[in-house]
Amino acid sequence: DTEVTQTPKHLVMGMTNKKSLKCEQHMGHRAMYWYKQKAKKPPELMFVYSYEKLSINESVPSRFSPECPNSSLLNLHLHALQPEDSALYLCASRLRGDTGELFFGEGSRLTVL
């Protein structure tokens, strides 16, 4: 079973709203990732958690706040976003941060009005 589940599939929010994206995997993977993808571009790494600790933050603005409550769950808290933050947000997991195949969830399509 190579499944990464993301909710919600679609989210529309205003610039003053606070919302969260959620991600879950039950493959026993110990590394979880957030990517942002704009149309016709490759995925752009935002954050990596390894063994529930934040290992990589790619200089992401503080209006994006990741959280890893346990090894199966990953959240991305959103606050005061800008219209240019509209994108497909992808969660992914990997056996360990430095090895193995990376599996993506279906993504959350975010629109900021």
Add this chain to the structure above:
Amino acid sequence: QKEVEQNSGPLSVPEGAIASLNCTYSDRGSQSFFWYRQYSGKSPELIMSIYSNGDKEDGRFTAQLNKASQYVSLLIRDSQPSDSATYLCAVGTGSYKLIFGSGTRLLVRP
């Protein structure tokens, strides 16, 4: 700067033909190589992984790796219109980050 290069395409092939997608990478220390298929508006789907020199076959897909030339390719035999998508090459260097190419758009003409 570690880089992964792909021709953006579109690569247009007739149905039933072999589609050949290519990828070059700059970091000689790269250890793992992946091909993802991404349909428009959907998330990337892993279709092949390869770790050692040579060929790896899975159904209609064959991945080829040549570490000396820093080159990895994906062959799709008997191409179908449903194979029309963007194919992303990704390279692992032993760190947490995978380096993605910008993708090649494949169009299979009926």
